[in-house]
Amino acid sequence: MYRPFSAPILNRPLHATATAGAQAAADLGDLPNWRLEDLYPSPASEEYRNDLAKAETDSLAFEAKWKGKLAEAALKAGDEGIGAAVRKFEALEDLMGKIGSYAGLTYFSDTTNPANGKFYGDAQAKLTDLASHLLFFSLELNRIDDAVIDAAFATDALAAHYRPWLIDLRLDKPYQLDDKLEQLFLEKSMTGAGAFNRLFDETMASLTFNVDGEELPLEVTLSMLQEPEPEARRKAAQALTATFKANSRVFTLITNTLAKDKEISDRWRGFEDIADSRHLANRVEREVVDALAAAVKDAYPRLSHRYYQMKAKWLGMEQMEFWDRNAPLPETPTALISWADAKETVLSAYHGFAPEMSEIAERFFSGGWIDAPVRPGKAPGAFAHPTVPSAHPYVLVNYMGKPRDVMTLAHELGHGVHQVLAGEQGALMASTPLTLAETASVFGEMLTFRALLEKTTDDSERKAMLAQKVEDMINTVVRQIAFYEFERKVHTARKEGELTAEDIGKLWLSVQSESLGPAIRISEGYETYWSYIPHFIHSPFYVYAYAFGDCLVNSLYAVYQKADGGFQDKYFELLKAGGSKHYSELLAPFGLDASDPSFWAKGLSMLEGLIDELEALDKA
Template identity: 35%
Template sequence: MKKAQGIIWDLSDLYSSSDDPKINQDIKAAIALSKSFKKKYHSKIAGEDCTAVLLLEMLKEYEQLIENGYRPFAMSNLLFTADGRSDVYKAMVAKVQDAMTQIKNETLFFALEIQKMPDAKIETFFSSGKLEHYRHYIESLRLFTPYTLSELEEQVINQKNLSGKTAFVNLFDEFTASFEWEMEIDGETKTLTESEMRELQRHQDPELRQRAKASHDLKYGDNALIFTNIFNSLVKDHATEMRMRKYESPIQPTHLGNGVSGEIVETMMRVVSDHYPLTQQYNRLKAKMLGLPKLRGSDLYAPVSKSDRVVPFEEGKQLVLESFAGFSPEFGEIIGRAFDEKWIDAEIRPGKRGGAFCYSIGPSVHPYVLMNYVDKVDSVYTMAHEFGHALHTVLAGEKGSLLTFHAPLVLAETASVFAEMLLTRKLLSEEKNRESRIQILASKLEDFFGTISRQNMYISFELDAHLEGAKRRLSADDLCSLWTTRRDEMYGDSVDFLPEEKWFWSVIPHFIHTRFYCYAYTFGALLVLALFNQYEEKKEAFVPKYRGLLAAGDSDWPKNLIGKMGLDISEPTFWKGGFKVIRNMLEELEELVG
């Protein structure tokens, strides 16, 4: 049997089938409940007689009604992702989405009223001790209150954004989606898209990689007028809005959204830039592995090995199970349940969605994992990653509370990336083949340099551009020079870049779509490594602390959650611990390459 044939999830823990009458009953009940919730509680929070006990009651009811609404929502989405060709499922998704929108609209008042409560009142409520469980949820909601403008001003901004910043984002998307490249491959001229061009960066042939890189980046340079305009408009727009809302820095709203302070992020970023020499050291080693005198920009994603181990599903499953169980028997047992109770859909079928995800519904139902298993080591990593999420979900659900359930963004990838590290250690402990060991280490290191160092460099550039761009209009040359300065700071002299590569700032969609988002990647990945370093140092003593972190879900700020493990993320030493793991892996690799 090949490629996970027959590994299909069992959705009967949600509903017996797609035509279970309970689905419609649940949708109707959830809408009715949201209506009665509004009738009962609208304008109550602002009232004189609102007490901490009443607010607690509302929070519990609110939590329950949202979770009830999620069940049919989850069922329709899972059915649809498992077979996107079905018109029945499409109609079901549309129907449930309408219902969810209705529920959200009916209950929107609730969060708004909490946001508008006077500080003094909420403080008295907190000091009563009754709202302890929801304190963090309430504080998170109220974080943006000081920067929120009047209702009318907010409405004007929202309306004007459609023809303002959103228009520039749409222009970027539509314009770049229309890009095509003519490339000669094996004597044939082919027309390629953006993703096909990127895939060429992983091609075995160095000459083809170099031609593809030059041609790809030059396309952006040829259209510099448009990209410079888009970039400047977005920077200016953000600067204006920050001034109106009285933020102190362009990155502050991102910090608030992530629930971390600017100082912590600055400390982390400083530690990452101090460790750029490790990236350079790896690049020199990679040049050696590829048999090149020096790495070029077009070699950064080149494959280091041709070996391709076949891992059938059963073997992959054992590897994942044993990785978790080796860390903690309890974790192994939860993942064992996930396989036995069929939380996973892994076979490849027509109509099934590509990629992978872990779908967590709420504390009362176990998560579901979708993936497309192809008998390769990469698939085993995907499985470990998604089951890491599943484990996080199960533990965070123990409190039985939806409003404290989903981990904050910077912690959202903790369990998944940690699981990948456990798998890496497991694979290395068993693999005797030198070529395969090199491949495991090199691909993991490249992952980390990509998510930690490179994203850090992106953020440094983005900050420079926002600070400079708020003062004056940036020319295309200015943007190229800000970009190459930060890039060269990271790569040092370990990589030769083509002149065309100075345009790469205009390629990255995150700068356009989700300003300053990239540091969440750096933060999340380095945090996991720092935790893994703790595990390697403290061994078993680390296990219950880590369990506590996952079980905490979103019940406190990241600094406090990690603080409860006896660790301090405002200290540079904490972040440096993450680089210890990287340095060890790099040394292992250097020894193997010889």
């Protein structure tokens, strides 16, 4: 079922890096802006207006032809069969997805531009209205007996083609409401959760942070937490705290409203656990996620606690302040990495794994599919948006020339390669559940990191690289599971009534102190840092997908290192599958089973091994 464009996931916003100043920007080279003209020439273009009109005409015609007739169509084949109906529905999904993607990407290019906001809002409203005419389709399909659908697979070639989508759709059947209620939920989403998502985005984009009298945007201020000078990090942390506190009423209202909105929806649909709707959307079993979370929490002392104790010693501190967590080591190179060098680094690493992977990634550079500069109003962080199979994906980064920016570029291009390959499945089956959505991105990072590490012969430089990778993995695994536990606490507590900013801050500190360990002092002000994490707003309980993906890729990479041959072919088959197969089926060719409790321990062992290597270098 079409969903209007929502905010893309901003991947690992804490990894965003920046360096203020025109000279620094000049050192980076010519940073590309994306070519949204590949979708439409402009919001006022005839092409855009024509497609919007076509979407309306086709949606109404689809409703008139198929509503109330799907049970009968399931008994036929050819142009009047259920497969033909799904194919037409898929064409509508692609068309409406293109319209929504263009509006969303235009908006996220500059969320502070009122014209962009109006364009985005109008497009969302129109697409939501059209989606209400298509809502019957999935609901009616799920009322058809399983035996009738199974018979259609045998007699209708088109239905057989869409079998994975139809089977997957039926997993939602126990949680469906009647048609009128579903339509109400859909139409009210624009003035409910959707409105509060937009309020968060526009509020966050408009915030500034005062550092030594200079008003800085979020990206630049966050980047100062990675400055070599402790005083610069302290000032940035205090600036972040001051602005978050000044806006705490807004962020608290948004959090309370969205948590209550989710509780209402879950209660009406009959979900038992607060995260069950996310697990269903991810097509992953609750016990698998519970096992992941338990394994990571059990490993806190061996991973984050141990590493941060080592880092405190390297920085000459008995205990680090929270703003020192991402501080660079003294050995860390300070030279900026130009855009051209970043491009060469990532493409070379991808080519070393498989030329096809590098060729696909290169299209993002040559085709204008990447938006790289930091600018006022632009969405913070980074994301890869798939748009629709008839077009191509786009990548947004805020490139500032730090080593972590190169890793972020490798991460997002991994998503982009995945989206290009999965696009072969068509609009209905290209989307990858979150269980595997981070696979290609994290794998791309690992390839880039390993390629750089192999070229490094200097022990101090190797130590800095290993430390940076360990911190990235801790942020991706330990921190994201802590985020997941925080969300569980917030949504559970919200059932008992509204939460104050102080209530939410206490829940935040409880999970942060547990995950970070005794080597980091949780000073006053850190209780506000839950405010800016976009995942909590746009996609509740999304965050465990990062830990899932990182641990999975660690196991996958271990298989790659031991493989005699054929790994690349199996890997590309996994990416090409999109959402057409369950993750367990896609992992089986690699001999991996995420339902095995030991699976997560194996994935975490790679991170532990990197910490071991750092410890050995430190003693050498």
